[in-house]
Amino acid sequence: MKTELNYKEFLEKLLRCANEEEISELVEDIHPADILDILHQNEDDFFKILDLLPEWFLADIVEEEDDEEKYELLKRFSEGKQKNILHEMSSDELTDLVGVLDEEESNDVLEKMDKEDRDDVNKLLSYKPDTAGGIMATEFVSIRENKTIEKTLKYLQKEGPEAETAYYLYVVDNDDILKGVVSLRDIVCNDFNTKISDITNTNVISVPYYMDQEEVAQEFKKYGFLTIPVVDEKNKILGIVTVDDIVDVMEEETTEDIHRLGGVDEEERVDGTLKESIKSRLPWLIVNLVTAILAASVVGIFEGTISKVVTLATFMPIVAGMGGNAGTQSLTIVVRGIALGELTGENAKRVFLKELLVGLTTGIAIGFIIAVLGFIWEGNVIFGIVIGVAMILNMMVATMAGYIVPVILKKLKIDPALASAVFVTTVTDVLGFFFFLGLATAFINYLI
């Protein structure tokens, strides 16, 4: 089990070390992510401690830092150290680092890389960040099928350390066209004289460079792989995506969905600044204000009716609100179903019918309860019927809207989580008020 080291203990241990070798031994025993945690416990001494750490260890620390903070951290080192750190970092890490910088900063970083890294990063930057190309690394091991396991092992002993991950070896031809895959496990579990072609799996699953990262995550989930190769239109291998990147992608994508459903910007963080929060939320609040005024103006039309039967004002938020709740439920299931790939062309019709029936059934249940309560409150059976029917109608519309709105947004290639909630609650507010107050106006003679 991991022992939680605190800043003080670590500093004491560090200062007790006599020479660089002892320091190396100390930090080797702790994961860089944990060292970074320790450093962040005391920001004042952050760089003083960092200067004590061995140079070979610095790239690991920089890689663990948040993308937004990496450049700040990097700049604090001498130019020579910066170059060494950049040299140690993998191409996808470098691309993430450069991706968040402005032009001047990114030029500065690119200049400090060696040519090979710079070319790789410039190529990777040309792919859209949310696609397979945008998240892949160019460090992979490719081998030829006519070699034996022993020869391949010798080659790996020479080349391996350069590769970000060598758990799968990709078999390619002279033009780098992907022919198959060999797992490192197959290599170590077979006799040294076995030929690579005998253990090659020619059924290699790859993704095109333009595939959306969310779809790439679905591929990982389906097949349970550790890495997936990324290819171009001619099936030439361009790079690999590793499962630890996918863990980040999944977290990013679900945070995006949850935030959008909640009506906040996908970038907002709980520990962000006041300004960021206001920038993230105020635009949506203004959109909501417009829709709330739209719904209120429906009420405005019926002010004459309300002035005759004031209890309508008491009950009307119940009809609108319950529609909103039913719509949000339906919306939640449909948006998540789309994200998980569980809502397909095949079952779309059945799901729509189910949502309609859920609206009808729960509408009848809730409508019945509120009709009885309305009857008791107002002592008027027509009042009970009016609110009961309005409730059934609004809850049916709500579940249908909860289905239709995200499906339409999806068809328009807009993220279904985005703006769905606003549309659905506008529909349920406007129609909730309209059904209830409209019916009440039609039957006003029986209500007074």
Place this chain on the structure above:
Amino acid sequence: MKTELNYKEFLEKLLRCANEEEISELVEDIHPADILDILHQNEDDFFKILDLLPEWFLADIVEEEDDEEKYELLKRFSEGKQKNILHEMSSDELTDLVGVLDEEESNDVLEKMDKEDRDDVNKLLSYKPDTAGGIMATEFVSIRENKTIEKTLKYLQKEGPEAETAYYLYVVDNDDILKGVVSLRDIVCNDFNTKISDITNTNVISVPYYMDQEEVAQEFKKYGFLTIPVVDEKNKILGIVTVDDIVDVMEEETTEDIHRLGGVDEEERVDGTLKESIKSRLPWLIVNLVTAILAASVVGIFEGTISKVVTLATFMPIVAGMGGNAGTQSLTIVVRGIALGELTGENAKRVFLKELLVGLTTGIAIGFIIAVLGFIWEGNVIFGIVIGVAMILNMMVATMAGYIVPVILKKLKIDPALASAVFVTTVTDVLGFFFFLGLATAFINYLI
């Protein structure tokens, strides 16, 4: 790139095969997950085709099937085939299978396992399903540190195929106490004569068997590992958790959060039945109905005031609704922040203050707009001031409630996503109506 095979093409190819060898060659080229997809394209012929497939391939198909469907699938085979399939499956897969069955069914499956598997599964079943122990597998490779790489490779060539994943080898002493870890990459990238002890990383990060699966996922995210060993109180290795299980855990946990925030049961699926949907949603709708009635009863208190100034009925849903929106925004950020571990004891006070200020600032902005609109609509400056002040108060309460409710639920060890939305919107509805109509009642003489 993967070629999408359809049912018809696959069946034609399968029927064209002359003998079992040719069939084996055909299915070897397709991932079992894809074959299962093809089989599900035509449920009528599902088992007819399955009978054509080679026996060694059946366990792969069963493993790919949903946990709930596995037993149904298994039962269709002869008892001999069932035993072989169970023997091929890994301990965590077997545990998942048995975990969803009733007593009679699980006894049936357990009886068909060999003793070793049965003992493993019974032990795994004793751990809580949502913990490290509940998701781990017992198939891991443990080695001793005094061996050379060559000897270890020979050992793996003999033992390897039994292990679910051999990408990390765990170094243990005679009592199975975890001493360190060696990655397969280090094995293949070093000389054959290197001693295991020379490449052992003694800083092995493990998790205790009782750790919650969501925390285990955070460990994977932090360290980027492919597997993490699970240990008991004495640091004895019990099993391993692999990253592909974590991908499933993350999806399960976020679906749970999104569903709970949306007021539906965490188990509901978009392609589920009508009955399941109603069972998932009706209880929450009834809870919401009670809170809506509570809010409406606040309106009821002020019916006298509304009968004097009927425009209050038009504007009151705007105040309540905007509070609900602001509360939901704040809630979303805080609930997600808790799930991601970004809301900590250290920044809690700062975040609370930020939420309060967000409520104040956005409340002033929205309150100002609605005050001007109210003034224009009603031609009464006091009416504008009343609605503006009510809006500011309600939006401040909303962001505070959005922070406090999930934090309290978390302290009570209840999932913050659960019921948070109901609480927050109840607060914003009740207080929204109360602030607006209460202020209007206090200043009623200026409004008529």
